[in-house]
Amino acid sequence: xxxxxxxxxxxxxxxxxxxxxxxxxxxxxxxxxxxxxxxxxxxxxxxxxxxxxxxxxxxxxxxxxxxxxxxxxxxxxxxxxxxxxxxxxxxxxxxxxxxxxxxxxxxxxxxxxxxxxxxxxxxxxxxxxxxxxxxxxxxxxxxxxxxxxxxxxxxxxxxxxxxxxxxxxxxxxxxxxxxxxxxxxxxxxxxxxxxxxxxxxxxxxxxxxxxxxxxxxxxxxxxxxxxxxxxxxxxxxxxxxxxxxxxxxxxxxxxxxxxxxxxxxxxxxxxxxxxxxxxxxxxxxxxxxxxxxxxxxxxxxxxxxxxx
Ligand code: CP
Ligand code: NVA
Numbered sequence: 001x002x003x004x005x006x007x008x009x010x011x012x013x014x015x016x017x018x019x020x021x022x023x024x025x026x027x028x029x030x031x032x033x034x035x036x037x038x039x040x041x042x043x044x045x046x047x048x049x050x051x052x053x054x055x056x057x058x059x060x061x062x063x064x065x066x067x068x069x070x071x072x073x074x075x076x077x078x079x080x081x082x083x084x085x086x087x088x089x090x091x092x093x094x095x096x097x098x099x100x101x102x103x104x105x106x107x108x109x110x111x112x113x114x115x116x117x118x119x120x121x122x123x124x125x126x127x128x129x130x131x132x133x134x135x136x137x138x139x140x141x142x143x144x145x146x147x148x149x150x151x152x153x154x155x156x157x158x159x160x161x162x163x164x165x166x167x168x169x170x171x172x173x174x175x176x177x178x179x180x181x182x183x184x185x186x187x188x189x190x191x192x193x194x195x196x197x198x199x200x201x202x203x204x205x206x207x208x209x210x211x212x213x214x215x216x217x218x219x220x221x222x223x224x225x226x227x228x229x230x231x232x233x234x235x236x237x238x239x240x241x242x243x244x245x246x247x248x249x250x251x252x253x254x255x256x257x258x259x260x261x262x263x264x265x266x267x268x269x270x271x272x273x274x275x276x277x278x279x280x281x282x283x284x285x286x287x288x289x290x291x292x293x294x295x296x297x298x299x300x301x302x303x304x305x306x307x308x
Pocket of ligand 2: 165231267
């Protein structure tokens, strides 16, 4: 059987992603109120080890994968890429072949998306994309779980992304076709989503609409989504902050969306920059449920990867 990597949402059948979300909902409900360190019934990943490699900083991804594998009955090893021989020039392929002899699954957060693909090509165990410059699929699985929990039916819903057409935006584009929602994206032209992702959306018949103003994108939306204006690895912070300022999510902007529209942000957030405090800390913000749901979504992803 082919190795079950989780690298990008567009590579998966819609039904497969649906099953992962269903399992995540079920696993979350089954352990409601339990201490966070208690192992799930049946310990589905008993005896399995996850290695995590980080080339960039992380709070949520690192902690939620670590707690997640423990709740599934497994264990983890966290590796900082700079402390590995990888940081001194050992090849990605050799690193993948070696780690595959020690662990059952690898989660990697990398600067370059191609490095994660190369790692997966050489690995003989499942590899999970924990964020690259191009995408962040685990985040979007958690976001969709959160929206469903809030009572939103994804099929037919209207989601608005405003700000930078970045890695998180790309994974939302990939998800639009798979889950049947409309994604309205408002960005300055310079920070529009990657052409490859837009072409992919067209090929997949996704309902993705591009706007050059935040107001046009948010009009009538059920959900408004923001992310940092300066992502890890971006080197043009001053220009970005200036050009993206009109795309900040304010209370006035939220008024253009549906009454009671939800707000999402993958975090870390910069209050007063891409989002006003009143919005992110307001009653329609789901950001901390969203952060929690990284845990539940990723447990389902890990179980899918190991077919357990
Ligand atoms: N949202 C997210 O991936 O957070 P971290 O960078 O803290 O992992
Ligand atoms: N777009 C952000 C997401 C962080 C979780 C970044 O890549 O830095």
